Amino acid sequence: MDPERSTNDTTAGLLLQLQQASKHYTRGGGSVQALDQFDLELKAGEVIGLLGPNGSGKTTLVKILTGLCDADQGELRWRKDPARAAGQPGPHLREIGVLLEGRGAAYERLTTLENARYFCELREQRFSLDRCRQMADLLGLSDLDTPIRQLSTGNKLRAALIGALIHRPALVLLDEPTLGLDLEGVERLHALVHQGAAEGQTFLIGSHDLHFIERLCPRIVCIHRGRKRFDGAREAFVHQDYRYRLVVRSEQACPPPPEWLGPRDWQAAPGEAGGWSLPLRDPPEAARLMAEWAAWLGRCSALQLRAIELREHYLEHLGLSATEASIEGAPTP
């Protein structure tokens, strides 16, 4: 047996390693710590969900992994070797596909096909029309010959996904890939990721859509104020109690929920004039309660209901405060 690949070798299949990466930006005369001693290891074929509130550092992390910005300190390794040589990003960039902030790098005047061919050849890979058509079929994009600028928002995203994946990258970084996608598009994106992972591609997917990430990603990384706060199996993440909060908002005092909804931990909703909130474990339970409760509240004639919402609540269960979650607009002098 190859001693390099013994069962104790935790680096087997290791694609990328980021060690102790920190990044700050200068803004308004102050400094914003966007990433703080961040470690990350990605292996071939993994599908990882990257969760975190606005301004937590997700895009900065993706930019560092793609060489679009430099970390102030820390090391990036690609297949165990340093990813930079002589200060320049290395050839590993050809093996990466990226979608940033829900957008690809598509040229608006070119068609989906022309963009795909261009980006494939830019990465020095042979362009395959068959692969391009297969990807378009999988994503539900029927027209490859219309300039990008004439496509709908969802189809622009589909075209961008083709451009990002056409060269069969070993690592695919998708930042907000569901922005502007309809439900069918989201399902098709699932299929695309599943197929890629089955072929050995690694996906790191940053999103605010907790449900999308939970369904798709066996591993979840959570970032908060530039620091890694959770990195583990979806099951460990999902089984944290009460990740959602059902909130009723009304103009005036809302009657307490009726007993027949079951003995539950209802709480007066903080910051609401007459609302109630209930911590919940999973969306189906929330949907059922929401429907029953809404029907009952609808019969309370004097009540002016403003909204019934299902809020994601996972940060609190990682011991983090949602209200302090964003580092946006909070530069430290």
Ligand SMILES: Nc1ncnc2c1ncn2[C@@H]1O[C@H](COP(=O)(O)OP(=O)(O)OP(=O)(O)O)[C@@H](O)[C@H]1O
């Ligand atoms: N070019 C920049 N100059 C100054 N500050 C920046 C710059 N880019 C990002 N930041 C700040 O760094 C922090 C992290 O931003 P980043 O975009 O990485 O977060 P994010 O998790 O991707 O946010 P979102 O979910 O809103 O996209 C934020 O406070 C942001 O304002």
